[in-house]
Amino acid sequence: xxxxxxxxxxxxxxxxxxxxxxxxxxxxxxxxxxxxxxxxxxxxxxxxxxxxxxxxxxxxxxxxxxxxxxxxxxxxxxxxxxxxxxxxxxxxxxxxxxxxxxxxxxxxxxxxxxxxxxxxxxxxxxxxxxxxxxxxxxxxxxxxxxxxxxxxxxxxxxxxxxxxxxxxxxxxxxxxxxxxxxxxxxxxxxxxxxxxxxxxxxxxxxxxxxxxxxxxxxxxxxxxxxxxxxxxxxxxxxxxxxxxxxxxxxxxxxxxxxxxxxxxxxxxxxxxxxxxxxxxxxxxxxxxxxxxxxxxxxxxxxxxxxxxxxxxxxxxxxxxxxxxxxxxxxxxxxxxxxxxxxxxxxxxxxxxxxxxxxxxxxxxxxxxxxxxxxxxxxxxxxxxxxxxxxxxxxxxxxxxxxxxxxxxxx
Amino acid sequence: xxxxxxxxxxxxxxxxxxxxxxxxxxxxxxxxxxxxxxxxxxxxxxxxxxxxxxxxxxxxxxxxxxxxxxxxxxxxxxxxxxxxxxxxxxxxxxxxxxxxxxxxxxxxxxxxxxxxxxxxxxxxxxxxxxxxxxxxxxxxxxxxxxxxxxxxxxxxxxxxxxxxxxxxxxxxxxxxxxxxxxxxxxxxxxxxxxxxxxxxxxxxxxxxxxxxxxxxxxxxxxxxxxxxxxxxxxxxxxxxxxxxxxxxxxxxxxxxxxxxxxxxxxxxxxxxxxxxxxxxxxxxxxxxxxxxxxxxxxxxxxxxxxxxxxxxxxxxxxxxxxxxxxxxxxxxxxxxxxxxxxxxxxxxxxxxxxxxxxxxxxxxxxxxxxxxxxxxxxxxxxxxxxxxxxxxxxxxxxxxxxxxxxxxxx
DNA sequence: AATCATTTGAAAGAGAGGAACACAAACTCC
DNA sequence: GGAGTTTGTGTTCCTCTCTTTCAAATGATT
Numbered sequence: 001x002x003x004x005x006x007x008x009x010x011x012x013x014x015x016x017x018x019x020x021x022x023x024x025x026x027x028x029x030x031x032x033x034x035x036x037x038x039x040x041x042x043x044x045x046x047x048x049x050x051x052x053x054x055x056x057x058x059x060x061x062x063x064x065x066x067x068x069x070x071x072x073x074x075x076x077x078x079x080x081x082x083x084x085x086x087x088x089x090x091x092x093x094x095x096x097x098x099x100x101x102x103x104x105x106x107x108x109x110x111x112x113x114x115x116x117x118x119x120x121x122x123x124x125x126x127x128x129x130x131x132x133x134x135x136x137x138x139x140x141x142x143x144x145x146x147x148x149x150x151x152x153x154x155x156x157x158x159x160x161x162x163x164x165x166x167x168x169x170x171x172x173x174x175x176x177x178x179x180x181x182x183x184x185x186x187x188x189x190x191x192x193x194x195x196x197x198x199x200x201x202x203x204x205x206x207x208x209x210x211x212x213x214x215x216x217x218x219x220x221x222x223x224x225x226x227x228x229x230x231x232x233x234x235x236x237x238x239x240x241x242x243x244x245x246x247x248x249x250x251x252x253x254x255x256x257x258x259x260x261x262x263x264x265x266x267x268x269x270x271x272x273x274x275x276x277x278x279x280x281x282x283x284x285x286x287x288x289x290x291x292x293x294x295x296x297x298x299x300x301x302x303x304x305x306x307x308x309x310x311x312x313x314x315x316x317x318x319x320x321x322x323x324x325x326x327x328x329x330x331x332x333x334x335x336x337x338x339x340x341x342x343x344x345x346x347x348x349x350x351x352x353x354x355x356x357x358x359x360x361x362x363x364x365x366x367x368x369x370x371x372x373x374x375x376x377x378x379x380x381x382x383x384x385x386x387x388x389x390x391x392x393x394x395x396x397x398x399x400x401x402x403x404x405x406x407x408x409x410x
Numbered sequence: 411x412x413x414x415x416x417x418x419x420x421x422x423x424x425x426x427x428x429x430x431x432x433x434x435x436x437x438x439x440x441x442x443x444x445x446x447x448x449x450x451x452x453x454x455x456x457x458x459x460x461x462x463x464x465x466x467x468x469x470x471x472x473x474x475x476x477x478x479x480x481x482x483x484x485x486x487x488x489x490x491x492x493x494x495x496x497x498x499x500x501x502x503x504x505x506x507x508x509x510x511x512x513x514x515x516x517x518x519x520x521x522x523x524x525x526x527x528x529x530x531x532x533x534x535x536x537x538x539x540x541x542x543x544x545x546x547x548x549x550x551x552x553x554x555x556x557x558x559x560x561x562x563x564x565x566x567x568x569x570x571x572x573x574x575x576x577x578x579x580x581x582x583x584x585x586x587x588x589x590x591x592x593x594x595x596x597x598x599x600x601x602x603x604x605x606x607x608x609x610x611x612x613x614x615x616x617x618x619x620x621x622x623x624x625x626x627x628x629x630x631x632x633x634x635x636x637x638x639x640x641x642x643x644x645x646x647x648x649x650x651x652x653x654x655x656x657x658x659x660x661x662x663x664x665x666x667x668x669x670x671x672x673x674x675x676x677x678x679x680x681x682x683x684x685x686x687x688x689x690x691x692x693x694x695x696x697x698x699x700x701x702x703x704x705x706x707x708x709x710x711x712x713x714x715x716x717x718x719x720x721x722x723x724x725x726x727x728x729x730x731x732x733x734x735x736x737x738x739x740x741x742x743x744x745x746x747x748x749x750x751x752x753x754x755x756x757x758x759x760x761x762x763x764x765x766x767x768x769x770x771x772x773x774x775x776x777x778x779x780x781x782x783x784x785x786x787x788x789x790x791x792x793x794x795x796x797x798x799x800x801x802x803x804x805x806x807x808x809x810x811x812x813x814x815x816x817x818x819x820x
Numbered sequence: 821a822a823t824c825a826t827t828t829g830a831a832a833g834a835g836a837g838g839a840a841c842a843c844a845a846a847c848t849c850c
Numbered sequence: 851g852g853a854g855t856t857t858g859t860g861t862t863c864c865t866c867t868c869t870t871t872c873a874a875a876t877g878a879t880t
Contacts, residue, residue, distance in 0.1 A: 008451035041418035072847040073857025240739020251733035323661035329650020357674040483826025484876040
């Protein structure tokens with residue numbers, strides 16, 4: 001409510017905003033009838049009609065026959081986002097894999113691909129080259145003719161949104177690496193490329209297409225070796241002043257605890273990362289995903305040691321989450337990554353800590369649930385990020401009206 | 411950038427938004443020249459001219475002679491918010507005092523008053539009656555003739571914004587008290603009354619009129635017996651799903667630490683509240699503000715015990731702040747309340763902990779500074795809150811144009 | 821005193837959405 | 851199975867609001 005709605009609106013702005021509202025609704029909700037659009041935007045039929053016409057001309061949407069839903073009255077024709085009218089390229093640099101996808105307007109994944117990344121540190125140039133290879137493959141297979149409107153890149157590290165400068169990426173062994181520069185070179189495209197943190201993009205995907213649909217205030221926790229977070233505040237991803245927000249893994253929860261790879265002690269991820277789980281389960285902490293899967297299986301078959309390890313992880317999860325809940329008062333907490341599968345085993349102790357440590361008023365509003373999109377969430381989020389300019393100003397992607405109009409009159 | 415700008419715009423909406431933009435600019439920046447307004451809103455001179463005319467007719471702003479600034483060209487006339495054109499009543503229920511103020515458009519405090527509150531728990535009815543008394547006093551003295559457009563109430567507790575239901579207010583000994591109902595009865599006004607947490611309102615005031623002007627991402631920490639927080643995210647106060655956000659005092663920072671009055675252990679306020687300071691300074695923890703002042707004086711004159719007490723408080727302040735910084739990536743951290751005076755003595759250890767525990771990328775952007783508005787900050791914030799409806803839709807407070815127009819044509 | 825840069829004022833113009841009307845298509849009821 | 855009801859479409863005209871344009875005003879500059 002209190003905000004910075006400062007700038008003035010002009011006729012041109014109005015049309016842009018209205019086109020944007022329609023395209024956004026279609027992208028987020030899929031096909032909608034015209035009357036549904038009238039209801040959702042608050043515009044009149046006449047206005048919707050004119051705007052839809054423009055979008056159909058611009059090939060961003062298609063208008064199909066009415067869908068009969070059994071209600072009386074003349075059926076309203078169905079407006080669909082055209083997945084081939086505008087596509088984006090989504091790329092992901094994850095801990096141990098690279099991903100690429102071509103996603104069409106409306107969110108349809110036209111093609112996707114994922115390859116394993118050899119463990120250990122990787123050179124930026126190699127990664128960029130691999131991504132470019134993936135990109136041309138998915139683009140060629142699925143949608144070579146479709147108009148590309150943007151590229152979104154999710155990176156497992158702290159990255160600057162504007163130019164893709166990676167400040168730190170411990171999992172890749174990177175510090176101050178110019179990923180953006182390399183990628184711009186090898187991709188050779190002139191559409192905008194936007195970068196963001198993997199956890200943030202996963203949260204965005206869950207918000208738009210997954211378990212957090214419709215919620216305004218959400219905390220998403222991604223657990224693996226490290227712990228990442230994606231925060232949704234007031235319907236928007238929390239970015240902070242430079243886009244470094246949501247780094248929940250290094251919240252101090254146990255100030256005199258174990259040393260963290262960040263140099264501090266007792267960060268949240270020292271207690272809820274997979275190393276801590278393995279240690280508590282009596283295994284070498286540096287065991288990889290296979291070891292974690294083993295502990296998961298043991299817990300599933302009732303092993304007391306494994307269950308206790310998860311219970312303790314759940315306790316610390318709850319401690320950290322209580323802080324986040326008190327600070328952010330969210331509606332929903334999503335547990336993703338390794339925690340998606342571990343959820344049943346951490347649940348009890350987690351909730352118990354929340355009961356104890358979260359303020360009652362906030363506590364009673366909270367639901368803690370696992371994520372639903374699985375491993376591709378960050379990729380889908382990167383696609384959403386890449387669509388953003390189109391959704392904000394669809395007119396820029398329609399045929400340049402003013403130019404032809406002036407030409408006609410001249 | 412990514413958000414929910416969904417609803418359509420209509421001519422009526424546009425005018426409202428433009429009037430709003432102008433009034434908001436004037437309220438936040440004080441008098442501006444017409445050409446300055448043109449630059450800030452992006453509208454044309456003609457549009458500005460018409461809108462200003464309407465606002466002058468509605469007596470929300472006045473237009474004065476040009477201010478000659480020595481630049482060539484015809485001087486631009488100055489547009490001023492009229493402090494008497496619209497006023498709000500701001501009320502505050504603080505830990506040990508009640509406050510009231512009448513504030514005019516543009517932020518001028520026309521009159522204010524504060525009375526001490528006897529320690530211990532107070533009945534809601536008594537507080538409401540006292541506030542009503544204060545209100546009629548300040549209203550009568552300062553601005554009896556001015557049009558009241560809203561009432562804002564800052565409460566030291568968890569309060570629901572819409573109806574003033576106080577969920578908990580430990581400092582007042584309240585649980586589930588219907589403050590809003592009582593206050594509506596005794597104030598006997600028909601303008602909207604809005605409620606909010608004191609810490610949030612203090613942060614809003616610092617954002618608009620104090621040390622955080624112009625910043626978009628801010629964390630404000632209010633330290634006294636308890637610790638409260640006001641968070642600004644992306645230029646807006648963080649509210650959360652029910653307005654309970656920002657309760658930083660109960661972030662777990664030392665899970666096996668001292669019991670907190672909330673029932674948990676090792677909440678942030680058990681380490682940085684005044685009780686902890688007094689304990690560390692070798693005094694009884696329940697000593698009041700006088701005892702804290704005494705420790706402050708001792709620290710000022712170099713007492714090692716007092717300085718060590720502050721240093722330890724600073725260490726824990728830094729630990730908790732590091733978590734908030736990692737999560738929120740703010741530009742600015744403001745220390746208010748008791749911490750404003752204590753700032754010089756906590757600074758060193760606080761910054762050291764940040765160096766150790768905050769992520770470098772976020773750390774290097776941060777500035778930690780004391781607040782500047784002092785004790786009246788929440789009161790000023792409540793005034794801003796009360797102004798919000800007017801700033802969002804100034805047209806509603808102008809003379810009802812449509813009605814008279816229809817009358818004329820009929 | 822002439823020139824220049826900038827702003828004001830007023831009237832005409834253009835863009836965009838709103839309102840009202842006739843018509844169409846489906847469901848419901850008798 | 852036909853009349854009535856409901857909901858939605860297409861079209862035209864209207865209104866609202868901002869922009870454009872041109873002449874006049876004002877103060878600094880030279």
